[in-house]
């Protein structure tokens with residue numbers, strides 16, 4: 001597993017960010033848009049800016065990574081085709097997609113952003129200060145990069161999938177609120193567009209999907225408003241931040257395919273794979289998700305067992321946009 005041939009993580013602007021091959025006449029360099037062109041076009045992202053890890057921003061259209069022609073035209077374009085066709089048709093069609101395709105598509109975006117950060121200076125005026133991500137940082141993504149090789153090599157995930165993917169039906173908005181992307185450095189990502197909200201944990205062996213399977217039953221009966229989706233993101237992201245195991249895998253390389261075995265997440269330990277939920281810390285996650293609605297820390301209640309929610313009322317009914325607006329107004333009123 002330490003073998004370079006397995007991970008093949010090549011960091012050079014003259015090598016493909018997916019397969020690691022050096023560009024040549026037969027397989028020349030192309031530039032792959034991290035956020036695909038169809039997505040940028042549909043949600044008018046070209047000139048909107050994405051905020052990078054160092055707090056600087058970059059227009060979506062400039063977020064491009066070096067990719068060989070073969071990976072670009074043979075493999076990635078095929079994934080884009082499947083994803084974009086389903087995405088345009090909406091949630092009901094999107095959930096029929098093979099989960100591996102969704103994983104490949106989102107991990108290409110996630111990995112692409114952080115790969116790009118490896119080439120961008122932390123401070124453009126002071127190049128000596130180094131790049132946003134250094135070599136050690138980017139090696140944290142080597143397992144993800146390895147899974148991403150499944151776009152051009154057949155992989156068999158033997159006993160479980162390495163990821164947790166959650167897909168929710170969301171409310172459509174007629175303006176820029178209809179697109180949202182957020183990720184964290186530790187392998188969490190959320191993306192919302194059209195009527196589709198996706199949350200991914202890249203390496204947890206599916207344990208969070210299993211943990212939340214009862215909690216989210218029924219959520220697909222409604223279209224979640226953006227504030228509701230943001231709340232779910234905060235819940236999953238915080239739970240994942242409490243995850244105290246490092247997933248391990250065994251890789252069996254065959255001639256024409258690789259088999260991936262996930263090792264049991266608990267190993268020999270009987271302790272919980274999560275540290276204890278702390279309402280005070282969770283409040284910060286909610287605040288992060290909700291500050292764009294002008295909600296302040298004082299307005300959020302978050303104990304170890306309970307928290308302010310925009311998903312259901314006291315009787316268990318889902319809140320609609322009208323109720324949400326009223327609740328938001330009342331929140332502000334109470335504090336004023």
Ligand SMILES: [Zn+2]
Nearest residue numbers: 016019068071
């Ligand atoms: Zn390639």
